[in-house]
Amino acid sequence: MVILDVLNLSKTFPTRMGPRRAVQDVTFSIARGEVLAFLGPNGAGKTTTIKMSAGLIRPDAGKVRIGGIDLWQHHDPAVQQMGAVLEGSRNLYWRMTVMENLLYWGAMRGITGKAAKSRAEELLDRVGLGDRARSLVQSLSRGMQQKAALCQALMTSPQVLLLDEPTLGLDYEAAASIKSLVRELAQQGTAILLTTHQLDIAQELSDRIAIIRQGQLVLQGTTSEVLQQYSQPLFAIEGAEPWPLEILERVRGVPGSIQMIDPLTLLFVPEAADMAGIYDLIAALTPHPIARIQRHQADLSEVVQKVLTEGVTA
Amino acid sequence: MRSIVQAEWRRSLILAARYPMETLSSILTMFLVFAGLFYGASYITDSPIGAGRLATIVVGYAVWMTMMSATGDMGWSVQNEAQNGTLEQVMMVPRGAVWVFLVRALMAIVVFLIPLVMVVCAMIALTGVGFVWRLEALEPFLMTLITAWGLGLLVAGIALIFKRIGQVLNIVQFLLLFVIMIPLGHDPGWLWHILAVLLPFTAQVALLRHVLQTTAPVPPSLWLSAGFNMIIWMLTGVMGFIGAERFVRRRGTLGHY
Numbered sequence A: 001m002v003i004l005d006v007l008n009l010s011k012t013f014p015t016r017m018g019p020r021r022a023v024q025d026v027t028f029s030i031a032r033g034e035v036l037a038f039l040g041p042n043g044a045g046k047t048t049t050i051k052m053s054a055g056l057i058r059p060d061a062g063k064v065r066i067g068g069i070d071l072w073q074h075h076d077p078a079v080q081q082m083g084a085v086l087e088g089s090r091n092l093y094w095r096m097t098v099m100e101n102l103l104y105w106g107a108m109r110g111i112t113g114k115a116a117k118s119r120a121e122e123l124l125d126r127v128g129l130g131d132r133a134r135s136l137v138q139s140l141s142r143g144m145q146q147k148a149a150l151c152q153a154l155m156t157s158p159q160v161l162l163l164d165e166p167t168l169g170l171d172y173e174a175a176a177s178i179k180s181l182v183r184e185l186a187q188q189g190t191a192i193l194l195t196t197h198q199l200d201i202a203q204e205l206s207d208r209i210a211i212i213r214q215g216q217l218v219l220q221g222t223t224s225e226v227l228q229q230y231s232q233p234l235f236a237i238e239g240a241e242p243w244p245l246e247i248l249e250r251v252r253g254v255p256g257s258i259q260m261i262d263p264l265t266l267l268f269v270p271e272a273a274d275m276a277g278i279y280d281l282i283a284a285l286t287p288h289p290i291a292r293i294q295r296h297q298a299d300l301s302e303v304v305q306k307v308l309t310e311g312v313t314a
Numbered sequence B: 001m002r003s004i005v006q007a008e009w010r011r012s013l014i015l016a017a018r019y020p021m022e023t024l025s026s027i028l029t030m031f032l033v034f035a036g037l038f039y040g041a042s043y044i045t046d047s048p049i050g051a052g053r054l055a056t057i058v059v060g061y062a063v064w065m066t067m068m069s070a071t072g073d074m075g076w077s078v079q080n081e082a083q084n085g086t087l088e089q090v091m092m093v094p095r096g097a098v099w100v101f102l103v104r105a106l107m108a109i110v111v112f113l114i115p116l117v118m119v120v121c122a123m124i125a126l127t128g129v130g131f132v133w134r135l136e137a138l139e140p141f142l143m144t145l146i147t148a149w150g151l152g153l154l155v156a157g158i159a160l161i162f163k164r165i166g167q168v169l170n171i172v173q174f175l176l177l178f179v180i181m182i183p184l185g186h187d188p189g190w191l192w193h194i195l196a197v198l199l200p201f202t203a204q205v206a207l208l209r210h211v212l213q214t215t216a217p218v219p220p221s222l223w224l225s226a227g228f229n230m231i232i233w234m235l236t237g238v239m240g241f242i243g244a245e246r247f248v249r250r251r252g253t254l255g256h257y
């Protein structure tokens, strides 16, 4: 079931140097329990898209639907379904404690009394901030502030969560705990849109990715399929013991190119990307003991780099 | 809506209690102002200040301070929120930002009036001067307040667009002085009536003066101008703020300039 529906969003900002096209005809949707990672270089239009989805920037054209409700026609019920942690901005009042902030923002969205208190406690425990509930936000570390901001956005248990660079400037441990919270939320059915420049995090978390460049989506797809698609037809064959030198002689007849990149590892690119060629190779390698055969698996940074420099391959 | 009022009330209390020195010093300042007014006046005129006179001074002070704070608070609030990065969260509150800022303005007045009443009571106890509670001033006061909020929303709208409010507010509050001091005389002419309908506060302050200085019944035309003017300014404020909100959402400059 689609929860966040973004249809043909476009935005051109009027600036002193004339109009600046920031987002052009961007369309995507996120279903219940799905994490979409929104990737792209600086200035590509990620924040603009997130803010248009949050109702903070009015698009020139296009629609945003949250839980089936049109955001720009029925603002109040639509934003009620949504939580957002924006990039860079602090999202919380620095002169109030973490708990005071959560109760305040909860009440602003209609969650009060005991329900609010227990929700806040539950969230803080979940991110490991239970013992800092009474600390002023300004006294928290960057990572703790980010976690607290996330709790704030979750007070109403929103169906849609928008996260703009949620792990920016966080150390490994803080990033890991945000990651696991995002994963948990998705499992419980929240639809999550997140932007990040940390592609390893995007790869771990996302079900789908969308890559935007100069305001236009250039690639969208299921993360695993995209990775598959961008993987090379290339195998690494690791011997259990060093390959004898004459092995290269023995496999000469196998169609494709074979290299020994170190004494234990052979690289094999089958001719015409015919993956079945691996069986011929294995036959030719018999009976030398093999420890591992691995097909090349692209990671997101390779994909993004390729897409951004060379354009999309079919 | 009730939960927003609750949340803002709690936030005001929390902030007042978190910085007790600030809170205390503002109460002390208020106390000193009144002591100055009170003792100063009776010293210079060499006669004890009358109970009625004191009441007028207190009402005047309360009205003036309320006007200043009600025209400025929302603008300052917008500017601070923009600087601290919380403005965008406020703008995502389902009810809409106009309500949030109006409720905040209401809380600011309550937080100002409570210590004021306390100080006045303390003065009465200390000096033993009788004090006439001028409850008939309540309605003109409320009208002034609502007009001031309308103007305040307009100022807040300007703050949304420019993110900076100090200069604008100086000018606005300076102009207010003129507006209030437009001489009334015994028989205000038609020009005055036109101005009273259009300019903020002129009619409300005239009404307040009338109520405080005479016991004669208020001419209905004065009530009418004051009420009409109040509604106009409130509507202008709300519409100005919403217009500014639309403008910055289109420009994409909600959170920053």
Ligand SMILES: Nc1ncnc2c1ncn2[C@@H]1O[C@H](COP(=O)(O)OP(=O)(O)OP(=O)(O)O)[C@@H](O)[C@H]1O
Pocket (backbone or CB within 6 Å): A013, A014, A015, A020, A021, A022, A040, A041, A042, A043, A044, A045, A046, A047, A048, A049, B251, B252, B253
């Ligand atoms: N309010 C604005 N007025 C004018 N131009 C803007 C405004 N906001 C963004 N832009 C421009 O729109 C483009 C997209 O910006 P955006 O912030 O969406 O990029 P981004 O993908 O989030 O980049 P980053 O990775 O650096 O956060 C940029 O060229 C930016 O300069």
Ligand SMILES: [Mg+2]
Pocket (backbone or CB within 6 Å): A046, A047, A048, A087, A164
């Ligand atoms: Mg950005």
